[in-house]
Amino acid sequence: DEGSAVAKEARRLVDEDDFADLSSVGFDTPADAREDSHMLAHNEVVVAATDGLFDNVRVEEVERLAERFMQAINSKKQGAKSSHTADLFGGLAYSVAAQAVANYIQNDLRSPFAERAKLAGYNFSGGKPDDVTVMLAWVRETARVHAEEQIREMQPKL
Numbered sequence: 691d692e693g694s695a696v697a698k699e700a701r702r703l704v705d706e707d708d709f710a711d712l713s714s715v716g717f718d719t720p721a722d723a724r725e726d727s728h729m730l731a732h733n734e735v736v737v738a739a740t741d742g743l744f745d746n747v748r749v750e751e752v753e754r755l756a757e758r759f760m761q762a763i764n765s766k767k768q769g770a771k772s773s774h775t776a777d778l779f780g781g782l783a784y785s786v787a788a789q790a791v792a793n794y795i796q797n798d799l800r801s802p803f804a805e806r807a808k809l810a811g812y813n814f815s816g817g818k819p820d821d822v823t824v825m826l827a828w829v830r831e832t833a834r835v836h837a838e839e840q841i842r843e844m845q846p847k848l
Contacts, residue, residue: 732835735760735782736827742820743786745803746793755785775828783824793817 730736735756743752759782763775793799794817807814 730829732829732831733760734829736829737786738825738827739786740821740823742794742818742822743790743824745818745820746790746799746801746822747786748802751789752786755789756782759785779826779828783826787822787824790817790822794819 737752737756739752759778763778793801797816799815799817801817803818804814804816
């Protein structure tokens with residue numbers, strides 16, 4: 691499943707952060723940005739976000755939130771208006787960012803940042819206050835796929 695592969699890659703990238711190097715600099719620079727490419731499939735959701743999200747929310751938590759919203763979108767497909775879908779995606783972006791903020795104000799949280807800090811020899815607990823930017827993309831194929839879905843739905847069930 692490509693979606694799982696992309697999420698697995700996201701976990702790998704977050705886990706590979708060179709915490710010791712970033713902590714010596716004290717901040718991230720544009721040189722710390724990553725570029726990657728993935729094959730995506732119809733109906734997948736891409737979550738691109740700043741480290742303010744991934745320092746405070748585990749990739750698995752983001753996946754669970756995205757899955758819930760996709761279920762809501764798929765259950766509303768029949769007769770759903772594009773504004774309804776946009777509202778759901780706005781809700782997903784808000785929920786993901788709000789989870790990061792809720793996590794970074796907790797002093798006793800074992801955040802992803804705190805776990806990486808501990809591995810690098812630092813004593814840190816709780817979330818890491820930071821700015822949070824979340825961008826979503828919903829991968830959709832051409833109208834051909836939509837037509838094929840409608841044809842399958844019209845076929846009588848055996």
